[in-house]
Amino acid sequence: MAEAARRVLYRRMTSRSPDEPHRTATPLELFFDLCFVVAVAQAAASLHHAVTEGHTGQGVLGFLMVFFAIWWAWVNFSWFSSAYDTDDVPFRLTTMVQIAGALILAAGVPRAFDHGDFRLITLGYVVMRLAMVTQWLRVAAQDPAHRGTALRFAGGIALVQAGWVLRLLLPAPWDFRMFFVLVVCELLVPVWAERKAPTRWHPHHIAERYSLFTLIVLGESVLSATLAVEAAFGTGHAASLVWLAAAGLVIVFSMWWLYFERSAHDLLVSLRAGIRWGYGHYFILAAAAAVGAGLAAMADFHSHVSHVSARAAAYSVAVPVAVYLSSLFLLQIRPHYRGVVVYAFPAAIVLVLLAPLGPAPVQVIALLIAALTTVVVLARHPRPAPASAPS
Known part of the structure; x- marks a missing residue:
């Protein structure tokens, strides 16, 4: 009994198996x-x-x-x-x-x-x-x-x-x-x-850990944008804020969908791949957090409490969205997809960065990233060919 209690309180710290099931x-x-x-x-x-x-x-x-x-x-x-x-x-x-x-x-x-x-x-x-x-x-x-x-x-x-x-x-x-x-x-x-003796990390566990933190950061972006819209709602600009909130939700929902469309554990095949993928997530996570800040800045602009121009406020959303898409494309999309998706991502990134030059930039960004998500989903799950008619 004492030995069992000791094992609960203290265990020898030796490397866990990278093939451990259900980790x-x-x-x-x-x-x-x-x-x-x-x-x-x-x-x-x-x-x-x-x-x-x-x-x-x-x-x-x-x-x-x-x-x-x-x-x-x-x-x-x-x-x-x-x-x-x-x-x-x-x-x-x-x-x-x-x-x-x-x-x-x-x-x-x-x-x-x-x-x-x-x-x-x-x-x-x-x-x-x-x-x-x-x-x-x-x-x-x-x-x-x-x-x-x-x-x-x-x-x-x-x-x-x-x-x-x-x-x-x-x-x-x-x-x-x-x-x-x-x-x-x-x-x-x-x-x-x-380089001395590589540690034995678990690919599925690492992929899940990064996914969970990305999920939480995206949720934080939704919260920060929601609080900003709520604070600005009494300023007499309800219509523009409703459209901004709707577009913001489409953007964050699409960011979530694109990240979780495919698991990344099969990309973590070596230490070099793990370091490249793990370090590259700095840009994914920082951009995900910055999108919420950008949407909050846009809410301030629509409420006329901001000290920046419409274009500058719009770029506070466009730039982090473009960084997020670029990083996600290089780390997870490009290794998994071929064909139209490989061309759709760069095109969408360029158009996102151009969106602040026109009217309704956040709404345009929302449409672009939603369209990109549709392309990725269709590439992953193509429609089955129609059955031939019986002769």
Whole structure:
């Protein structure tokens, strides 16, 4: 009885099988995702306000920087848990420390956007990443086959975190330049560490984890756009806001449909493919979050509380939609489809970027992406040929 209780409280952290049947996301992983969306929502809301106030360039740059911290911490946890999720007490407690770090980061987002103060964001990020170091040190102690890989991960992550802290001491513009240097270092740590002895992640599990996070981010976009429309509805522009809300729903529904039309697990056939696919999702997820901010900015424009032109507001929707379609096409559509779909995606992307030059740009974007979704569905499920008449 005591031995059984001990196994529940503590398990040896050894690599899980990549062929494990029926591997799905755990309740802890789902809780982790939901808590991270708080930070995503803060970043999207700050982008929305920056666009509305006419600080689009500054807002986009700040959003991309903050979103990298959120996304990269999520990515590292997801791939680690795919290989080493023991679901014991130490694993759960360490994961909750990472969640606390994400909430600290979320609390620092407004100060980063409004005052360029990244201290609280950096603190939250370092908390998340140092929790990951403790996980890798546990692997190094308990999984001899991957000890070298685990030590590379732990040492590389810890070293880069020291760089993030030191960056706070640098004067402008060196602190800004150092950000991109450290981003490159963060991205190179897994590439370098995995060369020692690749970890054994589960393709189906990884594909599901990314799908779930994409789903949650798309839901956050719907929420942010809905709240903006609700806040603007009492301004006397109900008709235009109804059309905007309808078009926004078509856009987000189509984004969902295109992403989930085909599972991506069969694309994750190697470490190289996994890194390319996993890293490329930064653009899919960031664009999905930014679409909600863009729709909220369009609601502000229709309510005459925005400080930007109609074209600038429309591009706050068109650009993230185009980035989303481009990234999805390269990562998941092109490998699965041939023929008309391969040509329909680039054409739709160009037309989406041209839509703000004409009237009703968001409605036009909605029609374009809905038409593209129809093309993809028909290519996946072609109509059966009519049966020949009996002779």
